[in-house]
Amino acid sequence: MSLDVNALRAQFPILSKTVDGKPLVYLDNAATTQKPQAVIDAIVDFYTGTNANVHRGAHHLSDEATRRYENARASVASFINAGAREEVIWTAGTTEAINIVANGLSQLLAEGDEVMATELEHHANLVTWQQACRKAGATLNIVPIFDNGELDIEAFEKLLSDKTKLVAFPHVSNALGTVNPIKVLTEKAKRVGAWVLVDGAQGIAHGGVDVQDIGCDFYVFSGHKLFGPTGIGCLWGKKEILESWPVWQVGGEMIKDVSYHEATWGALPNRLEAGTPNIAGAIGMGAAVEWFKQLDIEALHEHETALLNYATEQAEALDGMRIVGTAPNKIGVLSFLLDGAHPADIGFILDRQGVAIRTGDNCAQPLMKRFGIPGTARASFSIYNTLEEVDSLFAALKKAKMMLA
Incomplete structure (x- = not known):
């Protein structure tokens, strides 16, 4: 199965936006998804x-x-x-x-x-x-x-x-x-x-x-x-x-x-x-x-799985990065911590690179307490995200890691 992600993205006006002169990489889909022109x-x-x-x-x-x-x-x-x-x-x-x-x-x-x-x-x-x-x-x-x-x-x-x-x-x-x-x-x-x-x-x-x-x-x-x-x-x-x-x-x-x-x-x-x-x-x-x-649901699932798998591989290879939540059956969410870095600081630095993620307790304070942490940084993927945007996320994370070291 294949998905024409570029054609799909073209239906979402906001995805062409820039942030501080950098292309928007929107990875906060668990908070809210963007809207296609048909809905608007x-x-x-x-x-x-x-x-x-x-x-x-x-x-x-x-x-x-x-x-x-x-x-x-x-x-x-x-x-x-x-x-x-x-x-x-x-x-x-x-x-x-x-x-x-x-x-x-x-x-x-x-x-x-x-x-x-x-x-x-x-x-x-x-x-x-x-x-x-x-x-x-x-x-x-x-x-x-x-x-x-x-x-x-x-x-x-x-x-x-x-x-x-x-x-x-x-x-x-x-x-x-x-x-x-x-x-x-x-x-x-x-x-x-x-x-x-x-x-x-x-x-x-x-x-x-x-x-x-x-x-x-x-x-x-x-x-x-x-x-x-x-x-x-x-x-x-x-x-x-x-x-x-x-x-x-x-x-x-x-x-x-x-x-x-x-x-x-x-x-x-x-x-x-x-x-x-x-x-x-x-x-x-x-x-x-x-x-x-109207979309091919199987192709969408395949694409989202590929995004999460690719992001997980990069996270596991990045020194000092800890994934929070590694259940065998997961979808679209990468919650994580960086050694020595507060999630809010990570989010701020990523935002300056045009990368939008969520930071904090994710309205799940008891769950965060269960893990003994105040919160996480969370990247969440949707059908219009790309492997290149995952690369942008990790390029920004490496910069944040260097700045917060």
Whole structure:
């Protein structure tokens, strides 16, 4: 398989940008991906030719806005193989999607119940469960990982019991790149009757997400990590669960009937989508999904694997460089430290060379504490990155190493 990376890159206007006179080498894709022209055009076209509120106007613009908005929902539903389009709930992003589930869970848990998360979690898939358990008097159990960043499956199984009501874990670790065996974990959790939520923020952009095959109850992700806009995301949940899940917010649109003293909620997806939504964001996300679906997923996987392997080889050959997270099944993330150098200083020097990476705790403070470090420098790759950009990364790292010695 082959991928015309240059043709792909040409669809992303920002990749032609320079930083301090040097070509931009964008390696912060785990934080957010860049946007192809097709997505930018869809958003601009909505605001310039169709802007109106959805579901409530008796005029052409509203009808057209509603059509595009709901077509985007159908595109996302098809992309993840949802059982029905109304199982796709628009949110502001992964964080809000998890909060919707956690808010409802806090009302369904009882004292003595248990929830499980892992040592790999982003704060959004950890603090939410802490708060839900605190409100209900339930217990949060944490599944450990091995030193290479791989989840301890045996420990996972031992923590499961008939008290376990929900299990949450990331599809892919944002900090380490570890890919979890989400189907296997789901099967084990379902044996004790637990609900399963998969944090797909880092997994969705690599394609091949089939919620029916996974067997989970909830899968959540953000548009901006799938080449779409910020401020839009998705909570997918099984219809029979979402139909009775405690509502998150109340207000317009989600009401079936209301009087001055009581109200009843409408049908899905409205019951979990109060207020005027991010219409342009949803349309942009739909455009991103349709754009992505046209690509050769196998070729993309092959290309991303080649990038990570090439970067790993160079990292292992660079004296004083330590990779943090070496699980055998990884994708797109190289977290690292340089001897005697603070990650923030590394990031600053690389930025002056036009190389954009992430530094810090990656919103995973407990995981960093698990490794006994304050944070890492993180290079994260996407489909439009090149082997030459990996070379640029390591040329900049060698300069940083020399300056910080």
